[in-house]
Amino acid sequence: MQTETQTMLSHSISAMLDKHQPSDRLREGLAATNLWGALVELGLAGAEIPEAFGGLGLSFTDIAPMFEDLGRGLATTCYLEFAVMGTWLLHASDNLVAHGLLAGAATGDTRAVLTFSEFGSAGDPAFARTSATATAAGWSLNGAKSVVVGGSLATHLLVPAMQDGKLALFLVPADAPGVTRHSLQLYDASSAADITLDNACVAASHLLARGEQASALITLALDRARAALCHEAVGLMAAVHDLTLDYVKSRKQFGQPIGAFQTMQHRLATMFMDLELCRSAADVATSAAQHSATPQQRMQAVSAAMVTLCQCARNIGQSAVQAHGGIALTREYQAGHYFKRLTMIERYLGTGDDHLERYIALAS
């Protein structure tokens, strides 16, 4: 059952996306239409920021389901990066400098991204090679962060780095000396940046967390993002399932709609089952991100959801293409773009293999 807040958010997202239909945005080129600005206009940049800091004071369970609407509308927003991970970390870090940024984050003018990935770290900050050393003025950071989604639009970077052999989290203005960003366009129409830190210097107060506390914060930020990603995937899957269902009903071969063939019926039925499983997986992950008694329980629940999601996203994406035939592989038609985003989601915050491994490790 949806709460009143969830229903209201869902309605405003749908209304916004009515004005930015995927078909229109495909014509303009999806990459050119990042809808972050539209979400800011709806006042959602600071959805989870407490009212005292200028936000709406909503909970994660309030906002997570609206990702389904974003997915349905094939919306590229960076909301996951800026709000669910970035802004939440600024608030959760309990650091005065970070808290000073929340008012700007609530208006969307401040955009922080968690640079969780380094080449070879398998998306896990515990394997970060970026290092932080103490200087007279504060900290000096060295390393490279790879394919940071939203990285080219961010005003601040949340940088996991190893300090004295322990993980720590630093707040680095994106225009700090020693920070270089190199923009990349990704196949799902989002934009990213490779970021190098070459003696990037920040004040001592920019250390947000270290050791266990840093790991716990970063892991929770990523698990929240995974839960939101599950909801987005549900929206994408529902939309591409609808497209496919319409197609097999109208496409005729051998004198009948191809949906009359049992092989197609079974394919669509399997897609439908996958979709329903992912709805449950999204609920499991969101509830775990918000309410789990222990981090272990949360991580295990989220990984269970992600294992399900990765498999179903792959099945549904590939099945949608197969049922359509060649048309789904053309740039002009929507289905292929849903397939691309689902393909990205399958890998973005850990692959199915990664999450299965994490699940097993937590169970033993």
Added chain:
Amino acid sequence: MAFDYSPQDLQFADDVRAFIQANLDAGVRKKILSGMLPTRSEREKWQKSLYARGWAAPSWPVEFGGTGWTVVQRHIFDEVLTEEGAPGFPVFGMSMLAPVLMRFGTERQKREILPAILTMDDFWCQGFSEPGAGSDLAGVRSTARLEDGFWIINGQKIWTTLAHEANKIFVLVRTSVAEKKQLGLSILLLAMDTPGITVRPIITIDNHHEVNEVFFDDVRVPAENIIGEEGLGWTYAKFLLGHERTSIARIGQSRRELKRLIATASTIPWRDGMVSQAPWFKRRHAQIEIRHRILEATTLRLLAMVAEGGKPGSEANLLKIHGSEVQQDLAELWMDVVGEYGFAYGQDAIADIGEMVPWEANYVAGSYFNSRKLSIYGGSNEIQRNIIAKSALGL
């Protein structure tokens, strides 16, 4: 290799490899290994060097310019060519049109058309699929009517591979009205520069231009540009597509990818080691390798049967299904091997980031998206299973 090759066979493989290494342009090789398409002139140059060596069409009978090799030699040749990243043969002319002409064409057609396929002076494309005739190929609606010694063609083809580079096309069109839709079809041969032909590109989600729509608006071709008898086009088309399916398993290409995956995975960091040491990589690579190994044995079993004069049944359909799935699994594994750099498809800029990122990262996502066509074209895998159920199992 899974097959017990004789010392002579192994020597032959070495000779082929040496020839390729001496004659194939390094730029073309890299292009092909990265899943990009060679241009027509790059293909033509390579085909001409094979022609000069007498290796232009190993699948053809000697009288038409074939090599007279054994089935095993031909298999080795294909495999080494693919492993080394040589451009593929111009299949539409060589493996589809040519066998049909040899069997059903006139002496004049054989004399005039076949030599130009060998040298690739002519580059053929295939005009079969239509918007309303995909899996149901007999649903072709393009027509040709005979008028004063000319066929007048009207209609539309779709998914026409490399129509923008080809100078010739063979088209399946309706030439007479018949009760059964499989009757009344014919295959006509024409030049792409004939007035009335329009080619419109189709850009695919990997941003490639490989396929096209081709429109025919009162296109005139001489009456003799028909294969065999009027109205029997369906029989010829089935014969021709049978040739497509036996070569579609692409054993050599998958073997090459399996090797390249290991080589690349051992250069990419993963946690404290390399991707090649990651449990998930080892498991998935082994699974694909095993499936490939058995697929190769199946191919060789089929080839041996053909060599002894047997007629392959539904094995060709089986090879198509398994071959396409192996290639698709490989494309998926590539995506995970290059990690997040796989997201940044087609960005030559990646090369600037660091030596650690393999250049393949630029192409793996495109190859993955493109690999989905393998279970769609050449008769979708659903159609292949229907054929097995019907012709092999009598269901």
